[in-house]
Amino acid sequence: MGPGIAFGKKKKDPVDPTKIEKMFIxxxxxxxxxxxxxxxxxxxxxxxxxxxxxxxxxxxxxxxxxxxxxxxxxxxxxxxxxxxxxxxxxxxxxxxxxxxxxxxxxxxxxxxxxxxxxxxxxxxxxxxxxxxxxxxxxxxxxxNMATALQTATLLNELREQIEAFFGQTIETTSMTYYRFFTHMKLVLARIEQGQTLHDMDNVILSAVKTRYTDAFRCAENMAAWLEQELQTTVPQSEVGYMALHVERIRPDFERSKST
Missing domain, CATH: 1.10.1790.10 (PRD domain)
Structure with a gap:
């Protein structure tokens, strides 16, 4: 963007149309x-x-x-x-x-x-x-800036809930966090559009509850918060998927703690 087309001109001087590069109306x-x-x-x-x-x-x-x-x-x-x-x-x-x-x-x-x-x-x-x-x-x-901010705000709150639950800081540049982030972004989009959330086999869901107890409790807290915040229902199967992602993030806690 160079000098304005009126540069060096006086009031009422003609403007050369060939020098107009861009118009904003x-x-x-x-x-x-x-x-x-x-x-x-x-x-x-x-x-x-x-x-x-x-x-x-x-x-x-x-x-x-x-x-x-x-x-x-x-x-x-x-x-x-x-x-x-x-x-x-x-x-x-x-x-x-x-x-x-x-x-x-x-x-x-x-x-x-x-x-x-x-x-x-x-x-x-x-x-x-x-x-x-x-x-x-x-x-x-x-x-609508408020709409653009809403998803970022919700995802930020979910991250902070995980950090508070485990008393650790998440390494946000890790691939495991990126997978969790992407999953939750899709979950929020489905909720907004009124679509069905992910389903999980009951046997697998039971295994997740038993094997990853802490991650599942954390995911339940997050789901309860989402239900209250968005006036929706998060099924247990989705809680199971959230728990799996939370569990995958946990090794990053140890790496960030040791650095």
Whole structure:
């Protein structure tokens, strides 16, 4: 994104149409908000926001809802201001966002490095997750940040419940945790869509209860919490699958404890 088409011109000077590289026409509902952004946000932040949006559209090969020009620009202005004041606001959902929205998170990492290079500021690592959420939300037909955050929040709570039950920290980069994470993401999607959850043979379910007692009790606690939080019913067979995944995570506790 180079100099504006009005650079070096005076009021009412004609504009050469061949020099127009990109046009942004905000929808009626966003026009006033975008106008406020243009008048209250430093030009370098607006410029960086547009660079990130253009880069993301190219990488993801998808157009964004035009509200991204408002939401991302406003967010970046706030993030840069906090960084310059040396105030750090941590995002406790960063790991869940990294796993849920991988492509957007990678672009968020690129954006953080790009901003730091251009503005000579130091942003917290979690900022990649914040940017990823804005990008993911803008890809949806009806953007809703609350919906985008809900799954990440639920998965974060389930992880913290496992950690609290066993008094250990989960290594979130391990393959076993990734398998658990992927399974629970599908479970939540099925619950949201009103679909049937996984079934398990009664003999196998009985063996899981007997052999993996602690993991099963942990899974029961998690299922009870999900039932209350989502007003749904989690069958015992699904608790069995959750218990198997929890049990597979446990060896990672020992590795993280020894490092």
């Amino acid at each position: 905000p929808s009626f509902e966003n026009a006033e908000q975008f106008k406020e952004i243009l008048t209250t946000t430093p030009l370098d932040i607006i410029d960086l926001s547009e660079q990130i949006i253009s880069y993301a559209e190219g990488e993801l090969k998808t157009p964004f809802h035009d509200y991204i020009h408002v939401s991302l620009t406003d967010h970046l202005a706030h993030a840069v201001r906090l960084a310059r004041e040396q105030l750090v606001v941590h995002n406790r959902l960063a790991e869940e966002i990294r796993l849920l929205y991988t492509a957007e998170y990678q672009i968020g990492e690129w954006a953080v490095a790009h901003i730091e290079q251009k503005l000579a500021v130091s942003l917290p690592k979690e900022e990649a997750a914040n940017i990823a959420l804005h990008l993911y939300n803008a890809r949806q037909r009806h953007p």
